[in-house]
Amino acid sequence: QVQLVESGGGVVQAGGSLRLSCAASGRTFSTAVMGWFRQAPGKEREFVAAVTWSGSITYYADSAKGRFTISRDIAKNTVDLQMNSLQPEDTAVYYCAAARAPLVTRHYLRDAYNYWGQGTQVTVSS
Secondary structure, three states, rough: OEEEEEEOOEEEEOOOEEEEEEEEEEEEHHHEEEEEEOOOOOOOOOEEEEEEEOOEEEEOOOOOOOOOOEEEEOOOOEEEEOOOOOOOHHHHEEEEEOOOOOOOOOOOOOHHHHHHOOEEEEEEEE
């Protein structure tokens, strides 16, 4: 089992920044890919970004490209999501996820991830 705990959510004005962090513990040696997803009220949970466990390869949704940066802190065993130029449409609960398989072409699929955190709320006011 892998345990994931998110932190760093909050309320920010449009144009502002937030940094989310996901702490991983447990059998993390079995993890190949870490991802961030988000779910807005009344919408499906959607892919935001992912990174390989080594930190060498990153993936982004079109909505995140150029504004968000995902990174791995190997020493702290965390995965961070730096979010800049936030807009009201970024308001959602953000979830950290971990996958055992190397998701080369499936990194954006919710069902490809085996473990999930409890989520952290991000609210962007206009």
